[in-house]
Amino acid sequence: MSVFSKIFDKIFRRAEAAPAPGQPGGASTAPSYPGAADAAAAGAAAQQQQVDVEAVLNGLAASNSQKLNWRTSIVDLMKLLNLDSSLQERKELATELGYNGAKDGSAEMNTWLHRQVMNKLAANGGKVPADLKD
DSSP states (O other), X not given: OOHHHHHHHHHHHHHHHSOOTTSOOSSOOOOXXXXXXXXXXXXXXXXXXXXXXXXXXXXXXXXXXXOOOTTTOHHHHHHHTXXXXXXXXXXXXXXXXXXXXXXXXXXXXXXXXXXXXXXXXXXXXXXXXXXXXX
């Protein structure tokens, strides 16, 4: 699994675990008719668009004993999600996202990574504050 996929999975699964207000949790109510899989996929995509990334991360931060600044730090974001935030993992993420600079853990690389992760979360159905995206 790619590093970004791990980040995405942690945030979006966390949001799925808490049903939206007015929606029942638990058993699937997927229809069983020709094309039902396509309809279910469309419904899942629509539901994904409702994921408030900031709310999920703020909720995690509130229950975390460490003071992590997920809004600006890729390292803190990864720690908040209980992911490996080592330089090796960040190098892998940088390669995955197409970073062209030196993969040395510099502030430039880490800032770029954070911005790109937020952009990709937004592009994949996450509601991300405008100040965290390009």
